Amino acid sequence: MGCDGGTIPKRDELIKVKKRPEQKDKASELSFKWCHCAITQQRLQVPIVACMLGRLYSKDSVIEALLDRTKMPEHAAHIKTLKDIKDLTLTVNSSFKGGAETGDGYIDRQTAQYICPTTGIEMNGKFKFCFVWKCGCVVSERALKEVKDDICHKCQTTYSEADIVILNPEKDDLDLMTVRMDARQARLKAEKKAKKSAKTSTVTSSDQTNGATNSSNGVTGSTVEATNGEGPSNNDLKPKKDEGSGSSKRKTAKILPSGSKEIEDPAFKKSKSSYSVAKDDNASKVYKSLFTSSDKAKTKTSAHWITYNPFYN
Template identity: 60%
Template sequence: MGCDGGTIPKRDELVRTKKKPEQKDKDSELSYRWRHCNITQQPLQKPIVACHLGRLYSKLSVIEALLDRSQLPETARHIRNLKDIKELKLTPNPAFQDGAEKGDGYVDRQSAPYICPVIGLEMNGKFKFSFIWGCGCVMSERSLKEIKTKVCHKCQKPFAEEDVVILNAADEDLNLMQTRMEARQARLRLEKKVKKTAIKQEIEEEGSDVAKTEEIKNVPLKTEPLDKPSVSKQATKTLKGGQGDKRPSDSKIENPDFKKAKGSYSVAKDPQATEVFKSLFTTSQKAQDQTRAHWITYNPFYN
């Protein structure tokens, strides 16, 4: 069997044992999950989005996968449209230095590009992070537990407990996110149904108002005769029989100015005209007493 020459065999060389499965580096695995898209397995690119289950994606990758659903992995089949994802409002880490990894250099897996805006924890997978579905703000779970409130710490918008989504949830947290997703979708469907019902009722009310207006327009107006003044029987007989005081038909009221337009009118006979005004016309007494015609002008050679 050998063992000559001073060689000392080890136990694993002599005894065959079952090989243990290779263990993954937990830090590297967490760093990969928090920095890579769940669809394309490529590094996350802004804008970064998350689904109801808390998985991270690049928005461009989600759009491309929705256009060609064959690219969607089994873990993202629940995404049917862009309403099933939410764009995240992340807080950048000022101490993070992004650069190419060198083969002989140390890579700090604990450093993360984003932090909690409340207590400053780095989003590297060591601590639980959550986001609010209504506004998309991301913060650590510790900040939500330490500062219990019903408004967002970052944008001050109100939210409910069901709106909190845990990022990269696993095991029990994943089941909880599944339950919250179903409850949230049921609530959205109910709100949509109520909104449609309200719009339908409003349209029906407007239609009934229009119909009433048309009916009012089509109703014929009844014109009642005005009350005639009461006339006594004696007056009626007088009007019909021609009795009583009645003006003759030939004595009509005429305008005195119309008399001047008639051919029988003469200014010389008008009692209201002055003598100066009458002298302007040939019919005046002064014009008739002249020895020469009115058309002869004065000329010293002829007089």
């Protein structure tokens, strides 16, 4: 049973000592954080997105959490709409071998699925990685420091320092990302408010111009009535009823100078009931023959080719 001279006991076996708390493996913790969604804790699925604080998510899980707010954890409560996340443009590592872990072989967890397109550093958590909020291109922090330029290394989009978001920040970097997130949201609200005020101002200005034109039309109408008071009588200005049809539709009054006769418009001449094509001097014989009222159609003994008359058959 032990202590019989064949074994050498250790100190913690003979004396009660205070147990040390279990320590997490930093390497496994980093690999889990960079390869799994921050909402569902499952492996990241394409398309991969990130929030303004730099946390990684699968886009499908974000959409499900937005539809059902009970699935949204506290650390992702700042995500209110899809505008609060950005689709990431990642560079795939050609040496990465994906697949299911069977447990019967060595698994290299330090080989990342994505790398920096400029320096080739693997995105496994050992090095800082950033992305530009305007375009979503992911590069390493070392690449941003080596190539000091305000243009994205991948898509050539111009950006400022406030547009840079650090992925999976910690401590001071997390505080910096929180400050930048608040400033970005305040700027977006101010721009939205400015657009709304500009839109309302354009609508009011257009209404004012329409009111001015209507008032000017009213002034011109009154001046026309005042000037026409000297010419024709008031009976000529009143709208007349259509005597032929008997309807009560009003016609527009025509103002003519004194002593002049109204010239009949030939376009309105054909609309009268007394008009006949057969009596029209301007119509040709071929055009007149199309109608049954022509002389040629009256002398025919057969049916007309347009209007069928059963009396001829």
